[in-house]
Amino acid sequence: MTFRRQALVILRRDLRIEGRTGEALLITLPFGLAALFLIPLALPLDTALLSRIGPGMFWAVTLLFGMFITFRQSAGESPAQHEQLRMLGVDPAARYTGRVIASTLLLIVFELVLAPTTILLFAPEPLDGWLWIVPLGVLVAIGLALIGTLVSDMTASLRGRSTLAPLLVAPLSIPLLVPAAQGLESIRTNNGILVPAMFMVLVVLALAVIGVMTAQPLEETT
Amino acid sequence: MKLRFALLGLATVGIAYGFSWALRMPADAVQGESARIISVHVPTAWLAFLAFGLTAVFGLAWLATKRSKLDHLAAASAEIGVLFTALALVTGMIWGKVTWGIAWDWGDARLASTAMMFFVYLGYLALRRATPDATQRARRSAILGAVGALQVPLVYFSVNIWRTLHQTQSVRPDGASMPTETLISMLVNLGAFTLLYLALLAWRTDQLRIEETYLAETSLAPNAGAAVIPPKLQPGS
Numbered sequence: 001m002t003f004r005r006q007a008l009v010i011l012r013r014d015l016r017i018e019g020r021t022g023e024a025l026l027i028t029l030p031f032g033l034a035a036l037f038l039i040p041l042a043l044p045l046d047t048a049l050l051s052r053i054g055p056g057m058f059w060a061v062t063l064l065f066g067m068f069i070t071f072r073q074s075a076g077e078s079p080a081q082h083e084q085l086r087m088l089g090v091d092p093a094a095r096y097t098g099r100v101i102a103s104t105l106l107l108i109v110f111e112l113v114l115a116p117t118t119i120l121l122f123a124p125e126p127l128d129g130w131l132w133i134v135p136l137g138v139l140v141a142i143g144l145a146l147i148g149t150l151v152s153d154m155t156a157s158l159r160g161r162s163t164l165a166p167l168l169v170a171p172l173s174i175p176l177l178v179p180a181a182q183g184l185e186s187i188r189t190n191n192g193i194l195v196p197a198m199f200m201v202l203v204v205l206a207l208a209v210i211g212v213m214t215a216q217p218l219e220e221t222t
Numbered sequence: 223m224k225l226r227f228a229l230l231g232l233a234t235v236g237i238a239y240g241f242s243w244a245l246r247m248p249a250d251a252v253q254g255e256s257a258r259i260i261s262v263h264v265p266t267a268w269l270a271f272l273a274f275g276l277t278a279v280f281g282l283a284w285l286a287t288k289r290s291k292l293d294h295l296a297a298a299s300a301e302i303g304v305l306f307t308a309l310a311l312v313t314g315m316i317w318g319k320v321t322w323g324i325a326w327d328w329g330d331a332r333l334a335s336t337a338m339m340f341f342v343y344l345g346y347l348a349l350r351r352a353t354p355d356a357t358q359r360a361r362r363s364a365i366l367g368a369v370g371a372l373q374v375p376l377v378y379f380s381v382n383i384w385r386t387l388h389q390t391q392s393v394r395p396d397g398a399s400m401p402t403e404t405l406i407s408m409l410v411n412l413g414a415f416t417l418l419y420l421a422l423l424a425w426r427t428d429q430l431r432i433e434e435t436y437l438a439e440t441s442l443a444p445n446a447g448a449a450v451i452p453p454k455l456q457p458g459s
């Protein structure tokens with residue numbers, strides 16, 4: 001079986017499991033939405049302030065809650081499943097790629113629901129080039145999926161995983177959060193998103209190379 | 223052991239000499255006396271970069287050779303790096319408070335990215351503590367060390383990439399934009415802190431080796447209650 005086919009099989013498996021369990025879209029997504037509702041309650045009643053911080057809240061909630069999509073339990077493999085994949089000769093890099101693509105797709109759905117909710121709740125000022133948010137959102141989803149899947153494998157079977165994994169992902173995702181926020185600001189000021197988007201592409205490429213290269217040694221930890 | 227004490231002694235003398243130069247440098251026209259903190263702030267930040275860079279190098283070397291000493295070196299380097307990062311952050315905040323009027327400015331990309339690097343390596347140390355098996359610990363932390371090292375160039379170039387309050391690099395290949403006394407005190411302290419780093423690295427690496435040997439031996443020993451045989455209940459008794 002080719003690398004591409006192996007990755008596609010893993011991707012299909014992950015999406016099918018998600019379809020059955022609904023862990024990402026029926027549990028994590030409402031959790032993220034609840035966070036968007038909670039934030040204005042913790043702030044003074046100032047519509048202008050909420051309108052100003054809305055886009056930032058969107059990215060913060062995407063990163064902080066989206067990471068749980070990449071750690072979802074339903075995407076994890078039991079030692080027996082893992083052994084079986086290994087015996088079948090599944091390339092660890094293909095396994096990693098398939099899982100990253102599955103998480104990316106789920107994160108994009110997550111963002112697609114969060115974005116209109118943010119607009120409704122925070123009423124940010126309308127943007128002329130709002131379509132440019134799409135590539136930024138996709139890059140954030142890919143980057144977060146790459147980091148989250150890597151950390152998920154790194155912390156597999158550890159006792160403190162549920163707290164350790166977010167501690168690792170949160171600071172590592174800063175190179176995605178900062179340019180994403182700057183990109184939105186650039187759209188608002190009509191400065192173009194080329195610089196932040198290119199920076200994010202570089203970060204995503206570096207993460208992809210590290211993820212694929214470390215898939216083999218990480219497989220030996222599980 | 224003699225070499226380590228020699229390194230520590232040289233580091234102490236070097237730091238004292240570096241401070242004497244820091245006291246000799248003229249007060250800055252804008253920042254006043256607070257500018258002297260640069261003689262500690264910049265070397266600690268550079269040492270943090272060096273320590274984290276070497277953590278990645280030792281980790282990757284472990285992946286290639288599986289020699290446990292390399293894993294101990296990587297862990298020790300990360301611990302010392304965290305210490306130097308904390309020092310760089312604290313001295314930077316003191317400087318910021320005096321110069322900008324606030325200790326923490328969110329507009330300062332260098333400050334925020336350094337804090338994030340600090341958290342990445344706190345996570346690195348947490349990952350090590352959470353992994354009981356020595357080989358698994360070495361493997362996982364080697365990979366995280368490699369990913370975490372991506373933050374080092376990001377922090378260094380953050381002042382060029384993002385709009386920031388922090389000044390850009392003062393020492394560049396084309397020269398240094400500071401008085402000679404300041405440059406000397408900074409470079410002397412850089413050398414002294416490097417010696418301190420080497421001494422601490424040697425000590426901590428040994429401690430980690432002893433700790434791992436002790437844990438391996440004690441985990442093989444029978445548990446305290448192993449000699450006690452629980453009573454067996456007979457059916458019908």
